[in-house]
Amino acid sequence: xxxxxxxxxxxxYRRYARxxxxxxxxxxxxxxxxxxDLQPDETFPALQGVSFTVAAGKTYGIIGRNGSGKSxxxxxxxxxxxxxxxTVNVRGRISALIELGxxxxxxxxGRENVFINGIMLGLTKREVAQxxxxxxxxxxxxxxxxxxxxxxxxxxxxxxxxxxxxxxxxDVLLVDEVLAVGDEGFTHKCLDKFGEFKRRGKTILLVTHAxxxxxxxxxxxxxxxxxxxxxxxxxxxxxxxxxxxxxRSEERELALxxxxxxxxxxxxxxGSHGLEVSGGIPTSGGAGDTEPAAExxxxxxxxxxxxxxxxxxxxxxxxxxxxxxxxxxxxxAHIFQSGEPLSIHLAxxxxxxxxxxxxxxxxxxxxGVTCYGTNTQLEDFKSDRISGDGEVVLQIESxxxxxxxYKLDVAVHKRDGYPFDxxxxxxxFRVKTRTREVGIYRPRHTWSFSPGVRLTKI
Amino acid sequence: xxxxxxQLPRYRxxxxxxxxxxxxxxxxxSVLGFFWSFFNPLLLLLVYTFVFAYVMPPAQLSEIPNFAxxxxxxxxxxxxFQASLIESSNILISGGNLIKKVMFPAEILPIxxxxxxxxxxxxxxxxLIAFLIYFDAxxxxxxxxxxxxxxxxxxxxxxxxxLILSALTVHFRDIKDILANVMTLWFFATPIVYYWKFAPVxxxxxxxxxxxxxxxxxxxxxxxxxxxxxxxxWLLALGAGSVALFLFAYFLFDRLRDSFxxxx
Numbered sequence: 001x002x003x004x005x006x007x008x009x010x011x012x013y014r015r016y017a018r019x020x021x022x023x024x025x026x027x028x029x030x031x032x033x034x035x036x037d038l039q040p041d042e043t044f045p046a047l048q049g050v051s052f053t054v055a056a057g058k059t060y061g062i063i064g065r066n067g068s069g070k071s072x073x074x075x076x077x078x079x080x081x082x083x084x085x086x087t088v089n090v091r092g093r094i095s096a097l098i099e100l101g102x103x104x105x106x107x108x109x110g111r112e113n114v115f116i117n118g119i120m121l122g123l124t125k126r127e128v129a130q131x132x133x134x135x136x137x138x139x140x141x142x143x144x145x146x147x148x149x150x151x152x153x154x155x156x157x158x159x160x161x162x163x164x165x166x167x168x169x170x171d172v173l174l175v176d177e178v179l180a181v182g183d184e185g186f187t188h189k190c191l192d193k194f195g196e197f198k199r200r201g202k203t204i205l206l207v208t209h210a211x212x213x214x215x216x217x218x219x220x221x222x223x224x225x226x227x228x229x230x231x232x233x234x235x236x237x238x239x240x241x242x243x244x245x246x247x248r249s250e251e252r253e254l255a256l257x258x259x260x261x262x263x264x265x266x267x268x269x270x271g272s273h274g275l276e277v278s279g280g281i282p283t284s285g286g287a288g289d290t291e292p293a294a295e296x297x298x299x300x301x302x303x304x305x306x307x308x309x310x311x312x313x314x315x316x317x318x319x320x321x322x323x324x325x326x327x328x329x330x331x332x333a334h335i336f337q338s339g340e341p342l343s344i345h346l347a348x349x350x351x352x353x354x355x356x357x358x359x360x361x362x363x364x365x366x367x368g369v370t371c372y373g374t375n376t377q378l379e380d381f382k383s384d385r386i387s388g389d390g391e392v393v394l395q396i397e398s399x400x401x402x403x404x405x406y407k408l409d410v411a412v413h414k415r416d417g418y419p420f421d422x423x424x425x426x427x428x429f430r431v432k433t434r435t436r437e438v439g440i441y442r443p444r445h446t447w448s449f450s451p452g453v454r455l456t457k458i
Numbered sequence: 459x460x461x462x463x464x465q466l467p468r469y470r471x472x473x474x475x476x477x478x479x480x481x482x483x484x485x486x487x488s489v490l491g492f493f494w495s496f497f498n499p500l501l502l503l504l505v506y507t508f509v510f511a512y513v514m515p516p517a518q519l520s521e522i523p524n525f526a527x528x529x530x531x532x533x534x535x536x537x538x539f540q541a542s543l544i545e546s547s548n549i550l551i552s553g554g555n556l557i558k559k560v561m562f563p564a565e566i567l568p569i570x571x572x573x574x575x576x577x578x579x580x581x582x583x584x585x586l587i588a589f590l591i592y593f594d595a596x597x598x599x600x601x602x603x604x605x606x607x608x609x610x611x612x613x614x615x616x617x618x619x620x621l622i623l624s625a626l627t628v629h630f631r632d633i634k635d636i637l638a639n640v641m642t643l644w645f646f647a648t649p650i651v652y653y654w655k656f657a658p659v660x661x662x663x664x665x666x667x668x669x670x671x672x673x674x675x676x677x678x679x680x681x682x683x684x685x686x687x688x689x690x691x692w693l694l695a696l697g698a699g700s701v702a703l704f705l706f707a708y709f710l711f712d713r714l715r716d717s718f719x720x721x722x
């Protein structure tokens with residue numbers, strides 16, 4: 001038997017133009033066209049032909065990006081809004097954890113609010129009284145229940161709201177991203193409560209961005225994308241497909257941002273070109289450090305990293321005409337798995353032959369911490385000659401960084417720091433890991449335990 | 459519509475506790491608390507008596523003995539009426555959280571507003587009774603039985619208007635601002651501070667179109683004027699009209715219901 005049946009549901013939100021809203025009463029009265037004025041100016045389809053069924057006793061997860069229609073779907077199931085077309089059928093008592101403590105009155109005590117909230121959610125006064133102690137205990141509010149709700153912290157407010165909603169004892173529980181309401185302990189208690197619901201054969205519909213929760217808890221998952229169903233079925237598979245899609249669009253965004261950064265830096269740099277060449281001191285803050293640090297200019301430049309801004313400068317006698325990052329498969333990319341190889345390819349062009357040049361690469365985390373910086377001079381290469389087009393490759397065998405966004409400096413300069421072409425933070429890439437460690441560096445590692453210490457890999 | 463209307467009695471418990479909450483919350487934090495329900499009408503009466511009996515007394519003041527009592531008969535129900543309409547015009551917007559986030563029958567909100575103000579009205583009655591005794595008003599039991607009927611008619615009328623106003627204000631926010639002025643005009647277009655019979659004949663015809671005129675006259679005839687309650691035909695007609703208005707109001711509210719969650 002299905003607890004929730006959503007069939008070909010389309011929900012179109014109407015938008016009313018601002019200006020019209022202010023003039024409406026007058027115009028409505030003058031033209032006598034009340035109903036006509038209630039016609040929308042613009043429509044926005046939040047859901048388009050969405051169908052899904054949830055069998056009784058199952059836990060069903062809905063995932064998707066912001067604005068994909070998840071919450072709209074939940075509101076339709078809750079009966080708060082009506083579908084524009086299609087049907088929604090729900091069997092049994094519903095409790096919706098959509099906005100916790102909606103309807104709490106700030107002036108009156110938590111106790112009175114629990115009663116009113118419970119009655120609002122469909123309990124009788126006696127039923128609330130029976131569950132009252134349990135609710136208060138669950139919310140960990142024993143000491144504050146008689147204080148007015150306006151004195152509560154937001155966490156207390158949410159906990160009490162959650163406790164009431166969950167004690168309504170619904171057949172169908174709708175949950176919208178509400179697990180972030182308390183500390184770790186409370187979150188665990190909520191998850192335990194969900195587990196208990198599941199065991200007792202209640203149906204749960206869960207909307208969340210916490211994908212691990214979907215993988216762990218749900219029997220089935222639905223992936224919504226811009227109001228349409230992109231995938232449904234086994235949660236691991238749906239979550240996997242969703243993650244791949246997110247990665248792809250991140251990739252597109254990074255490529256776009258990079259193109260934009262380069263285009264703008266080239267534009268701004270053209271005007272001050274002459275000055276930089278004659279003075280020999282780059283104008284940008286970060287690069288000013290290159291002059292005193294005659295050797296290892298790259299290393300000196302990174303000291304002022306927190307104030308660094310992206311940009312490009314230099315005399316361009318030797319030019320870096322292109323930078324590509326390639327992963328294990330040799331394809332240009334912006335997202336790499338931690339521990340996989342990464343190669344940085346610099347396409348260089350010398351407009352005249354030179355014998356004094358250093359290639360350098362710097363790697364920074366998103367908050368400006370230098371992760372690694374090196375150049376050919378530091379690594380004891382003596383420059384002999386460059387002319388015409390060429391390629392310089394820095395091959396990193398294993399990208400041992402934790403998950404995050406990283407930025408890249410690439411440069412070619414003289415041994416004394418005189419910049420030929422300096423690309424400051426113009427390239428962005430992202431490192432992904434399957435785990436959530438913290439820090440910067442992710443050393444290759446394994447755990448091992450003596451026989452007395454028993455752990456099981458999940 | 460009829461289906462939803464039939465559901466309404468099921469929410470008795472909810473309406474009850476919401477009205478109780480309104481009353482509790484209103485005076486929370488004030489020193490005198492519930493006593494304000496008594497003092498407010500009394501103070502209002504003082505102001506109006508001062509203005510209309512001493513500052514600018516009407517020409518026929520001498521023909522309205524115990525002017526304060528006369529005033530109070532109309533003023534107390536009017537306060538209930540006015541507060542109900544003004545508060546309910548904004549109730550769906552201020553209660554938007556409930557409509558948007560909880561499966562909640564929206565019509566409960568304006569109904570609760572009217573009922574909470576009814577309770578305030580009832581709290582004002584002891585003062586009215588004290589006045590009646592003090593001025594030795596000519597009360598008759600045969601008239602007094604009409605009093606609950608008048609209250610009931612006013613209740614139906616208020617709920618109907620509250621439903622319409624609350625639903626329309628969601629779409630036309632200007633109503634909220636206009637309403638305060640309309641209510642002032644309405645007050646003076648109702649024979650509360652003056653006696654209906656003393657109004658010029660042409661104007662009296664317009665006064666008859668004002669539903670609250672008949673409520674005010676009914677209150678005055680029952681409580682203030684001696685003689686039998688002669689306005690009962692008007693009152694019953696108004697009652698029938700109010701029931702019809704209620705059906706229309708509920709129909710309108712029901713039609714607009716689905717737009718509330720998106721608009722508030």
